[in-house]
Amino acid sequence: MTVLRFYRQAMQFCFAIALFLAPGWQLAPAARALDLPEPGTTAAAAAGFHLSGRYLHDANGTNFILRGVNHLHTWFTENTSSFAHLKASGANAVRVVLSSGDRPESDWIKNSAANVANVISICKANKLVCVLEVHDTTGYGEQAGAASLAQAVAYWKEIQSALTGQEAYVILNLGNEPYGNNNAANWVNATKNAILEMRNAGFQHMLMVDAPNWGQDWEFVMRDNAASVLASDPQQNTVFSIHMYGVFDQAADIESYLQSFVNAGLPLVIGEFGHFHSDGDPDEDAILALAEEYGIGYLGWAWSGNCCGGEYLDLVNNFNPNQLTPWGERLIEGANGIIATSCEASIYGHHCFSDVAVTYWAWNFVERLYQARITGGCGTNPRQYCPESTVTRDQMAI
Numbered sequence: 001m002t003v004l005r006f007y008r009q010a011m012q013f014c015f016a017i018a019l020f021l022a023p024g025w026q027l028a029p030a031a032r033a034l035d036l037p038e039p040g041t042t043a044a045a046a047a048g049f050h051l052s053g054r055y056l057h058d059a060n061g062t063n064f065i066l067r068g069v070n071h072l073h074t075w076f077t078e079n080t081s082s083f084a085h086l087k088a089s090g091a092n093a094v095r096v097v098l099s100s101g102d103r104p105e106s107d108w109i110k111n112s113a114a115n116v117a118n119v120i121s122i123c124k125a126n127k128l129v130c131v132l133e134v135h136d137t138t139g140y141g142e143q144a145g146a147a148s149l150a151q152a153v154a155y156w157k158e159i160q161s162a163l164t165g166q167e168a169y170v171i172l173n174l175g176n177e178p179y180g181n182n183n184a185a186n187w188v189n190a191t192k193n194a195i196l197e198m199r200n201a202g203f204q205h206m207l208m209v210d211a212p213n214w215g216q217d218w219e220f221v222m223r224d225n226a227a228s229v230l231a232s233d234p235q236q237n238t239v240f241s242i243h244m245y246g247v248f249d250q251a252a253d254i255e256s257y258l259q260s261f262v263n264a265g266l267p268l269v270i271g272e273f274g275h276f277h278s279d280g281d282p283d284e285d286a287i288l289a290l291a292e293e294y295g296i297g298y299l300g301w302a303w304s305g306n307c308c309g310g311e312y313l314d315l316v317n318n319f320n321p322n323q324l325t326p327w328g329e330r331l332i333e334g335a336n337g338i339i340a341t342s343c344e345a346s347i348y349g350h351h352c353f354s355d356v357a358v359t360y361w362a363w364n365f366v367e368r369l370y371q372a373r374i375t376g377g378c379g380t381n382p383r384q385y386c387p388e389s390t391v392t393r394d395q396m397a398i
């Protein structure tokens with residue numbers, strides 16, 4: 001038996017019944033855990049990305065869950081076609097590696113304001129949310145030559161002209177893995193000072209801060225101080241980023257860490273992770289499944305260009321989108337992966353379905369049906385709802 005998708009009264013009736021009866025239907029864990037607000041109903045939409053509790057909202061006030069990858073831009077500035085390839089893979093965001101020019105290595109070339117402006121333009125052209133990060137801070141205190149968060153802030157201020165006015169499209173990740181394993185407790189005050197300096201300089205963007213311990217927070221410095229760090233932001237608009245590699249090789253450890261933020265109502269994303277690493281074997285299946293269950297964003301490392309023994313973390317070979325690696329197949333095409341779970345930021349005119357614009361009369365209803373895991377639409381990559389077609393029972397259950 002089929003019903004018409006586009007029949008207003010039937011849609012509204014089914015939607016109302018779904019909302020009232022959903023607990024009794026035993027929806028998927030994700031539907032029970034997310035408890036998402038209705039799309040587009042944030043009281044006052046901000047100029048850019050902002051927080052609503054532990055959730056990231058775009059400038060339209062619509063919930064946005066990062067589903068993307070990292071791109072090694074600073075070492076491969078000529079590979080701008082990768083942004084389009086990332087979008088074609090289903091990603092809704094890209095974390096872009098930048099250099100502030102503070103590292104002594106000859107291949108760490110400073111990205112100018114003009115170069116960053118071009119990156120943002122390419123992100124917008126491909127309808128990707130642009131997460132920009134300074135990589136020079138990696139392992140500060142342990143890695144020789146690593147830059148401090150204060151130096152990273154100086155760089156952001158230097159290129160501020162390229163960033164102002166882009167708050168709806170850009171999230172600023174202050175510094176990659178800004179402390180190694182030495183004196184990780186210093187991360188707290190260094191991060192608070194960096195956030196305050198950014199706000200005093202006039203930055204209105206959502207800020208993202210990486211954990212110490214090379215991003216993996218095994219001493220729980222970020223976890224245990226996240227609330228006070230967020231409170232130190234005058235705009236209350238800072239999200240925390242955990243990197244999951246060898247420390248997170250057990251599903252129980254992954255769930256415990258994610259739950260600590262969920263239970264505290266604090267915003268968290270998985271800014272990097274892989275299927276293997278030199279320090280151990282992360283449980284990527286658990287990372288993906290639990291991120292989906294708790295509505296937590298993730299950005300896999302990395303599109304292509306890894307070197308020096310880390311080539312196994314490439315998602316595609318030689319920047320060729322037609323040559324997915326096993327890791328690429330898992331992240332992009334696998335269960336709870338990018339194709340299955342990514343929704344475009346509503347600032348680009350659509351959200352979870354490419355054929356249902358935010359101006360469509362039933363957009364809110366369709367989004368809620370998808371978020372409640374009641375329907376998965378009629379097709380994937382890009383995900384479509386086919387609002388003028390008929391729907392079968394199979395399509396109404398995912």
